[in-house]
Amino acid sequence: MGATIKDIAKLAGVSPGTVSRVLANKTGFFSAQTGEKVRAAAKELGYQKNTAAAELVTRQSNVIAAIVNSTKTNFASPIIEGIQAEAHLHDLNVIIVYAGDDDPEQQRRALTTVIERPVRSILLLSVDLSADNLQLLQSAQIPFCFLSISFDDIQVPYITSDDWQVGYQATQTLLQRGHRGIGLAGVDSDFHTGRQRVSGYRQAMQEAGIRVQPAWVQLGDYSYAAGQQAMQAYGADTALTAVIGASDMAAVGVLNQARSLGLQVPTDLSILAIDGTTICDLVQPALSSISQNFYEMGVAGVRQVSAPDDTSQKITPIKLVERQSIRRLK
Amino acid sequence: MGATIKDIAKLAGVSPGTVSRVLANKTGFFSAQTGEKVRAAAKELGYQKNTAAAELVTRQSNVIAAIVNSTKTNFASPIIEGIQAEAHLHDLNVIIVYAGDDDPEQQRRALTTVIERPVRSILLLSVDLSADNLQLLQSAQIPFCFLSISFDDIQVPYITSDDWQVGYQATQTLLQRGHRGIGLAGVDSDFHTGRQRVSGYRQAMQEAGIRVQPAWVQLGDYSYAAGQQAMQAYGADTALTAVIGASDMAAVGVLNQARSLGLQVPTDLSILAIDGTTICDLVQPALSSISQNFYEMGVAGVRQVSAPDDTSQKITPIKLVERQSIRRLK
DNA sequence: GCACGTTACACAAACGTTTGCAATGCTGAT
DNA sequence: ATCAGCATTGCAAACGTTTGTGTAACGTGC
Numbered sequence: 082m083g084a085t086i087k088d089i090a091k092l093a094g095v096s097p098g099t100v101s102r103v104l105a106n107k108t109g110f111f112s113a114q115t116g117e118k119v120r121a122a123a124k125e126l127g128y129q130k131n132t133a134a135a136e137l138v139t140r141q142s143n144v145i146a147a148i149v150n151s152t153k154t155n156f157a158s159p160i161i162e163g164i165q166a167e168a169h170l171h172d173l174n175v176i177i178v179y180a181g182d183d184d185p186e187q188q189r190r191a192l193t194t195v196i197e198r199p200v201r202s203i204l205l206l207s208v209d210l211s212a213d214n215l216q217l218l219q220s221a222q223i224p225f226c227f228l229s230i231s232f233d234d235i236q237v238p239y240i241t242s243d244d245w246q247v248g249y250q251a252t253q254t255l256l257q258r259g260h261r262g263i264g265l266a267g268v269d270s271d272f273h274t275g276r277q278r279v280s281g282y283r284q285a286m287q288e289a290g291i292r293v294q295p296a297w298v299q300l301g302d303y304s305y306a307a308g309q310q311a312m313q314a315y316g317a318d319t320a321l322t323a324v325i326g327a328s329d330m331a332a333v334g335v336l337n338q339a340r341s342l343g344l345q346v347p348t349d350l351s352i353l354a355i356d357g358t359t360i361c362d363l364v365q366p367a368l369s370s371i372s373q374n375f376y377e378m379g380v381a382g383v384r385q386v387s388a389p390d391d392t393s394q395k396i397t398p399i400k401l402v403e404r405q406s407i408r409r410l411k
Numbered sequence: 412m413g414a415t416i417k418d419i420a421k422l423a424g425v426s427p428g429t430v431s432r433v434l435a436n437k438t439g440f441f442s443a444q445t446g447e448k449v450r451a452a453a454k455e456l457g458y459q460k461n462t463a464a465a466e467l468v469t470r471q472s473n474v475i476a477a478i479v480n481s482t483k484t485n486f487a488s489p490i491i492e493g494i495q496a497e498a499h500l501h502d503l504n505v506i507i508v509y510a511g512d513d514d515p516e517q518q519r520r521a522l523t524t525v526i527e528r529p530v531r532s533i534l535l536l537s538v539d540l541s542a543d544n545l546q547l548l549q550s551a552q553i554p555f556c557f558l559s560i561s562f563d564d565i566q567v568p569y570i571t572s573d574d575w576q577v578g579y580q581a582t583q584t585l586l587q588r589g590h591r592g593i594g595l596a597g598v599d600s601d602f603h604t605g606r607q608r609v610s611g612y613r614q615a616m617q618e619a620g621i622r623v624q625p626a627w628v629q630l631g632d633y634s635y636a637a638g639q640q641a642m643q644a645y646g647a648d649t650a651l652t653a654v655i656g657a658s659d660m661a662a663v664g665v666l667n668q669a670r671s672l673g674l675q676v677p678t679d680l681s682i683l684a685i686d687g688t689t690i691c692d693l694v695q696p697a698l699s700s701i702s703q704n705f706y707e708m709g710v711a712g713v714r715q716v717s718a719p720d721d722t723s724q725k726i727t728p729i730k731l732v733e734r735q736s737i738r739r740l741k
Numbered sequence: 742g743c744a745c746g747t748t749a750c751a752c753a754a755a756c757g758t759t760t761g762c763a764a765t766g767c768t769g770a771t
Numbered sequence: 772a773t774c775a776g777c778a779t780t781g782c783a784a785a786c787g788t789t790t791g792t793g794t795a796a797c798g799t800g801c
Contacts, residue, residue: 083552085757096781101759112779127550132527133463134757138786144524165509174524177507179495194474194504197462198528220457222413305693333693340695363635363663364694365670415787426751431789442749464787468756 084126093122104130136199144174145383146195150208151182159358160206160228163379171387173201185211196221202386204228204379209272224386228378231394233273238393240381242373244274247399248281251325251353251371254401256289259410260323260351263291266311267301267331275300278327278355294320303327308334317342322410323351329360332368336406347408357402366405373399414456423452434460466529474504475713476525480538481512486659486688486705487536490558493709494534501717503531515541526551532716534558534709539602554716558708561724563603568723570711572703574604577729578611581655581683581701584731586619589740590653590681593621596641597631597661608657608685624650633657638664647672652740653681659690662698666736677738687732696735703729 086104090097095115102110103119111119136142147164149157161177168175178194181187192214195203203218203225210218215235218225227239248265255263265282269275279298286293299314301307308331315321324339326332332354336346344350346366354361357372377397385395416434420427425445432440433449441449466472477494479487491507498505508524511517522544525533533548533555540548545565548555557569578595585593595612599605609628616623629644631637638661645651654669656662662684666676674680676696684691687702707727715725 086759087757097758098760098782099780101757102780105759107760110779115779129523129551130527131467131529131757133466133529134786135759136463136786137461137467137757137788138759140786161509169520174520175508176524177509178505179491179507190499190504193459194506197460199461199463221459337693337695360690360693363667363690365667416789417787427788428752428790429750431787432750435789437790440749445749461787464756465789466756467758467787468789470756 083131084123084128085131086128088126089119089122089128092126093118095119104128140199142199142201143172144176144200145202145204145386146200147175147177147204147206148180148191148195148208149177149206150180157206159375160379160382163376163381164204164383165379166376167380167383171383173383173387176200180208183209185214188214189217192217192221196223202226204382204386205230226382226385226393228382229373229375231273231277238385240378240385240395240397241274242378242399243396244277245281245284247355247371247373248278248283248325249285250281250399250401251278251355252282252285254369254371255323255325255351255353255407256285258323258351258407261289261291262297262319262321262323264297264299264311264315264319264321264324266299266315266324266326266335267303267307268298268327269302270300275327282325297321301327301331303331305330305334307331308336309338311335312338312342317344319350321350323353323407326352326354326368329354329356329358329368329370332370332406333360333364336364336368347406351407353407361402361404368406369404370402371399372402373397413461414453414458415461416458418456419449419452419458422456423448425449434458470529472529472531473502474506474530475532475534475716476530477505477507477534477536478510478521478525478538479507479536480510486559486686486703489688489705490536490709490712493706493711494713495709496706497710497713501713503713503717506530510538513539515544518544519547522547522551526553532556534712534716535560556712556715556723558712559703559705561603561607568715570708570715570725570727571604572708572729573726574607575611575614577685577701577703578608578613578655579615580611580729580731581608581685582612582615584699584701585653585655585681585683585737586615588653588681588737591619591621592627592649592651592653594627594629594641594645594649594651594654596629596645596654596656596665597633597637598628598657599632600630605657612655627651631657631661633661635660635664637661638666639668641665642668642672647674649680651680653683653737656682656684656698659684659686659688659698659700661685662700662736663690663694666694666698677736681737683737691732691734698736699734700732701729702732703727 086097086100090100100119103116165175178191180191203223205227207229229241231239231241299311308326312335324335326335332352339350354368354370357370361368361370374397416427416430420430430449433446495505508521510521533553535557537559559571561569561571598608629641638656642665654665656665662682669680676682684698684700687700691698691700704727
């Protein structure tokens with residue numbers, strides 16, 4: 082409906098090509114006077130560029146797509162902020178599309194939505210693609226990068242924390258404070274990330290000469306409910322003095338369930354969360370955490386797809402943030 | 412780079428037009444045999460449709476855009492879920508773009524990102540547009556609808572809760588439980604939404620014959636910090652027995668600050684949150700809330716822009732959800 | 742055998758932009 | 772006067788798709 086470049090051309094008395102050059106600011110290709118005329122005409126007509134047409138001929142766009150797996154993961158926010166900030170630096174726009182929660186059909190839908198238009202690149206936030214969909218993505222010839230997820234079976238670019246270190250340092254942190262009965266709650270063992278965390282945990286325990294009881298590692302899906310269930314399984318008279326929540330949400334689940342069981346945190350039980358999102362500061366006691374640098378992941382992701390380099394798998398740093406949920410044992 | 416419709420045509424030995432019809436499933440325009448041939452060829456070439464080209468000629472797309480004002484608002488999730496669910500019913504895809512936080516420049520950027528391509532419609536989640544940007548939006552001739560925000564000064568379609576009722580019912584709830592000293596914390600008076608809530612609050616108090624002290628209404632921006640500051644202002648020896656948090660986050664701020672001041676919730680102070688997102692269940696005690704139906708807002712928003720009808724301003728229901736943060740006074 | 746419908750396809754225009762190339766006019770040097 | 776070089780602009784092709792129109796081929800009923 083809106084005015085086109087031709088309308089402007091007519092109004093300004095120049096050719097469409099010239100209008101295009103002026104609007105794209107291809108300096109050196111037109112006189113200052115013409116520039117003024119064209120811009121005035123464009124403004125008068127309320128011109129809005131038709132990007133579809135432009136993308137059709139240039140075969141590239143300035144939008145980068147972020148695919149997120151669920152609206153529920155609270156750590157998506159800082160990643161997206163990082164993506165936005167870095168993208169704006171490169172004068173790129175960001176669109177986000179949701180891929181549901183482990184639903185291959187929704188994943189496919191999200192993928193085709195972005196692949197069918199010439200997006201510059203694709204960032205996948207913590208989404209675990211089905212084999213079909215991964216192939217779809219790879220065949221699209223668009224630069225992509227996974228964020229906050231890692232793989233051992235396939236060779237794709239990803240940026241994440243060192244999950245083994247996450248597990249190891251979390252455990253070390255508690256060991257150093259005198260704990261020996263340490264649980265790991267709500268962790269997933271189906272995917273690489275979870276397996277790595279468990280592995281780091283086991284290594285730290287082994288180095289400390291502690292034999293990990295099977296019930297100490299409670300599997301789950303990182304959710305609040307998974308944390309609750311884990312704590313329920315440990316029980317009120319658990320031998321554990323500390324629990325590592327596999328995520329912030331899981332840790333909060335542990336916290337609340339512990340309270341239901343009559344345990345005081347951190348007096349009776351220490352809790353260490355993994356992630357370090359804002360939620361750690363919202364609950365009481367505030368949860369100490371092994372914090373990931375999600376913002377940096379977003380930034381690094383944009384850099385990676387903008388200028389893919391040799392090392393396509395990168396690690397962002399983690400750090401311990403002490404709050405109030407860990408007690409030092411004698 | 413990818414295969415085009417012409418490549419398929421050549422391979423299948425038909426014309427591009429026919430290929431287009433087959434792929435668009437315009438049944439009746441081709442024989443079963445041709446259909447098979449074309450589909451086989453498309454598969455073999457790994458054909459991916461170029462939506463930009465299609466949108467160029469049809470002048471419409473099947474994507475609807477959601478503009479959200481910040482990654483921080485936690486109620487965006489259920490709205491987006493509602494949007495997704497309803498959009499998928501209509502076979503529409505959803506893209507989300509962030510408009511920053513009250514930054515006109517970022518708003519403009521987000522707007523042009525979506526306007527420059529033929530999106531079907533635009534949903535604005537709780538974003539308060541500057542005058543310029545509103546005009547930009549309106550001049551784009553794309554159906555739009557504001558969600559979770561209301562206006563009294565301009566005439567635009569929006570869907571939200573009845574904010575006056577929110578304030579009124581929240582206050583009523585506490586009055587009915589015997590409270591008379593009731594604060595309102597973290598509410599914004601610059602925009603319609605906040606003013607309405609305050610107005611509902613005042614009306615309920617007046618009906619109960621209670622004179623509202625100026626300090627009882629603590630203004631803010633609905634944030635956690637605003638809640639904290641409000642509670643700080645009330646002080647440990649406040650005359651209030653109950654506080655309404657203007658949002659969940661504000662309520663949590665009130666809760667934690669109250670605890671810092673040595674007040675027990677709900678024993679010493681009752682708290683009622685407004686919004687009712689998942690965060691109410693995460694903290695201890697779980698916060699009772701006047702809950703908005705955000706999911707429904709998303710659904711209604713998609714319906715509104717899909718089939719705009721006469722009444723362009725709609726109200727979604729609210730309800731009281733009792734948890735553990737309100738004490739009944741004698 | 743003819744008129745008429747139907748089916749199944751090809752043809753070509755159109756969408757709004759970008760961009761290589763050609764054309765024009767001008768400047769200044771030869 | 773001629774010409775090279777440059778600045779400025781117009782021209783037209785191209786991007787990949789959709790869709791209205793044209794047209795064969797093939798019945799069908801008389």
